[in-house]
Amino acid sequence: MLDQVLYAIPFLLPGLLVTIEVSLITVAISTVIGVALGVGLVYGQWPLRWAIRGFSDIIRGIPILVLLFFVYYGLPLTGINLNNFAAAVLGLTIFKIAQVIEYVRGAIESVPRGQMDAAKSIGLPFHERLAYVIAPQALRRFLPPWLNGVTDAVKGSALISLLGVGDLLFGIQKVVGRTYEPLALYCFGALVYFALNYALSLASRALERRFSYIRE
């Protein structure tokens, strides 16, 4: 069994890198856009709030696989042709943005209203109230779900093998196709995913501890 795993490793390495790459891109882009839209959802004028609310509700109501198929197979009908890698990243990112929006909303709303009042009363303009008063306190509430979401992104990225993107799962399936040893290889694949996510959750616990000193 060990032989089969050792044999497979060189074939799986490129897939593992693709899984990490897709996860990183998805998390980075969705965090930047999701934070901006989340702030818009809480503080924006009503047309903006409604638009963001609608986007988030719709996306979160669609299974991620449907979203991936829509982007890859559906969008070409409107003239937007994406290769499978781009379609995979776009689908996962859209899905993740909707989640990040909700993490941000929840985190900001967990900060007592009086904090905004106090920040206003010393004359801080909006962006400084956000940067120096709200964000540092909201961060503590934002981190746990967001870090959870990062592991979700790694796990969810396995779906992109269905678009033919050569990620870790895709690599495993190719080797299984040649060796007919599914048990050993899927066990090994599960172990690799687990190791990746366990490392992430250890990092997340350390981060949470780092911010636990903020108490109301």
Next chain:
Amino acid sequence: MSGKPTGATPLLRIKGVQKSFGSTHVLRGIDLDVARGEVVTIIGPSGGGKTTLLRCVNFLETYDRGSITIDGAEVGYRDGEARKRRTETDLARMRAETGMVFQLFNLFPHLTAAQNITLGLTRVRGLGRAEAGDKAMHWLKRVGLADKAGHLPSELSGGQQQRVGIARAVAMEPKILLLDEITSALDPELIGEVLDVVLSLAADGMTMLIVTHEIGFARDASHRIVFMAEGTVGAEAPPAEIFSPNQPNERLRSFLGRFSAAHRL
């Protein structure tokens, strides 16, 4: 308190201010002037609009009608133009001229006592780090908390937190200080230390508009007391007149009666 200050034009002028929350008419046309160096205290039953009025003065609440000016400048709305909201930068600049101390302290929990004070000094007043730090220490000393400069709010008692709250507001050198029921959330034995700080600021000539349920304090600290009920000013007079047994306003008499029954005045 003696020596009522006299000023040609009032520092704060509230004229015909009205405010509704939905169908509830909270402020029904308030007129109130506060002169430079004057301490004015608003008393009255809960739900009478006292806190809302105070929050309108630094535009934490919008007002529907009337005008509020500080040093002649309209708060919240642009001068001349009819009820056009000031820009965000403009509003921030206006708010820096009024200091506010809150019932629930509202200290920034992620910052130390000193940092709570320096945030506004560096970001809004543009002071350098060292200068802001010196100023924060000066005010912490003044409220008796020099040794707590590096403590987070969660490490301070309620009374200490509120004294930092006062230091944070006055360090900005506002033209007027607004105190919103600043002792209501405190244990009885901690109230004195906070009120002492307010009295010492009054002695310095700080202009203050105070909302409080501490009737005894209102009597001792104020040049003038305003009785507010149901969104209107019911009575407005120096403490001696307000507490006079011949006070003509029946609502005020019954309000004070209930208080003197509960507390020894």
